[in-house]
Amino acid sequence: MYFNGSWDAKFDPLYTKINTFHLINGGSVQTNFMASSEKQFIAVYDGFKVLKLPYKQGQDFRQFSFFIFLPDASNALPNLSMKMSSEPDFINRHIPTKKVLVGNFRIPKFKISMGIEFSKIFKNLGLVLPFTITGDLSEMVDSLEARQYYVSQIVHKCFIEVNEVGTEAAAASAAILRAGCAPPIGKPIDFVADHPFLFLIRDDRSGVVLFMGYLLDNLQSSS
Structure with missing residues (x-):
């Protein structure tokens, strides 16, 4: 999967x-923050805010956007993440729909690259046969020698970069209605993403999430 918007x-x-x-x-790091005084898609909820940054629409009908789910407290990301994973349709119920005036508005530039090897995890879950020579992958591999093949590793790698121009992201694997509190009309809303948050890239028309991850700091991130 590859995305460049x-x-x-x-x-x-x-x-x-x-x-x-x-x-x-409780620590801190210094990093580059992008800023803007333009109106933004922001929704305010109890304990967190959501920012939507649309991408330019391509030649097809799809419309993608980048979202930041920012908890109010710098240590509240685990609670927000648990809430998101436990409540059905959480993302779709918290999508900003209107642009608002902004006061202090800053989001960090960041780049994440990571890889995970899943073989041991699958083996611990009991999925062992594909990793043995007797696994028989003949129905998956179009080759006369298919019975000799077996899975040696299952690897997932991902990359994402967010800067002033837009977002580049890639991921590959071998083997994602509670109303917002509408701010008073004309009152600027601050959105300062200066502590850990959850981000995602979503197709606005279908609701499909292409990429999702956490920014913990600009050196240690999870995706």
């Missing part, structure tokens, strides 16, 4: 400044 409204690099990103453990 440009923001519908790009960020001006002149406004990108180094600022503090607060960590869950």
